[in-house]
Structures are given as C-alpha cells and as structure tokens.
Amino acid sequence: MLIFPAIDIINGNVVRLTRGDYDSVKKYLLAPVQAIEQFIAAGANNVHIVDLDGARSGKADNATVIEDLVKRYSINVEVGGGIRTEEQIKKYLDCGVGSVILGTVAIKNPDFVEEMCDKYGEKISVGVDAKGGKVAVSGWEEETSVDSVQFCKNLQNIGVKHIIYTDISKDGCLHGTNLDIYKVLCQTLSIKITASGGITYLEELQKLSQMKIYAAIVGKAIYEGRLDLRQAIEAAR
Secondary structure (H helix, E strand, O other): OEEEEEEEEEOOEEEEEEOOEEEEEEEOOOOHHHHHHHHHHOOOOEEEEEEHHHHHHOOOOOHHHHHHHHHHOOOEEEEEOOOOOHHHHHHHHHHOOOEEEEOHHHHHOHHHHHHHHHHHHHHEEEEEEEEOOEEEEOOOOEEEEEEHHHHHHHHHHOOOOEEEEEEOOOOOOOOOOOHHHHHHHHHHOOOEEEEEOOOOOHHHHHHHHHOOOOEEEEOHHHHOOOOOHHHHHHHHO
16 A cells, blocks of 8 residues: 655745645644655655645645655656646646545536546546535535545546545544544455555554555645654555
8 A cells, every 4th residue: 555645835945734625724833845755755656636725625735845846756656636627637747646536626627527527637636625414615615415435436437547535524633543434445446446544553444455555645644743754655555
C-alpha cells in the first residue's frame, strides 16, 4: 500500500480542516515547499495536494503554487480541487502531475468524467467525499442525496480506475478512520481505492494494507506529531 502525505492549500498556505469545515481552518507555520521537503526527507515518494480554495470556487485558484512544487521536486503528485475542465486537467498533466482528482464534476457531469477517463486513463482519479454515507461536493459544503457506495459502483461502470474515498465525519479529528467503509468498498469494487480521512494510528495502516487498499492519505496526524511519516510508510509495506 502506498502512503500519500497531504498538503491542503488555502491562499498559498498549508492548512488542515476538521470535518471539512472551512470555519475550523488550522494554518501551519510552514509553506507548501517546506512541507513537501519534509515529506521527501522522511522517505515519501508520493504526495496528495488539494487546492481547497479551488474546491470551493470551482477554479484552480492555487494552480501556480502547485505547478511550482511539481516542477521543482521529483515526487509523484496527485492534485485535486477545482479541476472541472479538460483545459485544467491538461495544464496539470503537462507540468508533470501524476494524476488529477475530479470531485464535484463527477456528480454534476458524469459524461465529462467518462470522456476524461477514456482519454487519460489512470491519470484520472475521482474523489468521493461522504457525509453520513451520502456524497458531498463543492468543497464538502453541498450535501447530496446520492449514496456514496452506489456512486462508487457507478464510477467503476463508466471507466474510473481509481477512487479516493473520504469519510468527512472522521477527517481532521485524530480519532481514527472508518475502516468499515473500506471493507465494504473492497468487497464491492475491483478498482484502486485510496483511504482518506482521520487516519491516525499505525494499526489502521496495517489493517488497510491487509485489505489490499491501494493507498492511504495521511494529513493532520503527521502535522500534529501523532503519526511518524517514516514509520507510516514502513507500516504500509
């Protein structure tokens, strides 16, 4: 299982939210470039970057910051947040991003997602963010009535090869992740699944790895010193 340490960006700054609440932003005293350098020093080969401004606005507001990171460091980067056009997909891929994550557009325009998957294959991932088992979009601020597991099935059926599933109720709380939902997803899907949201303990990473989860995203637990990134990478192996 791969480990993707996370960099969430608002106004060019590294932040973490709690349960996706933009009113609970915690800003960290390090720039994105410092965060990625710390991750590389700890042995990370991958990083997960989200433009939280873009997720809310529908535009890639922090694209310049993200593109600079991608060009500067030889690390695999997946990027999400405000990516809703093919033009933006191409800009990120052309600058060296390994894969782009589509979110809101997957609910609002599934035909577009199917077209992008046909064209770009595994360079397209879909982020499925859930509150109470229902999909949430627009930076997690807009809840839908769409069942998250059924939505994942639908995405697989249209050609999506990789899903990043986040239980918003766990995200940023440092109380552990929702292992049960990943058991369900592993039994339901045959595509790559990344676990995200609330991962705090090495034991969780070991259990996720045993489930054959493709990757896990770790964020606040690393920034708060609750989880050592080097140990997390080793546990995932």
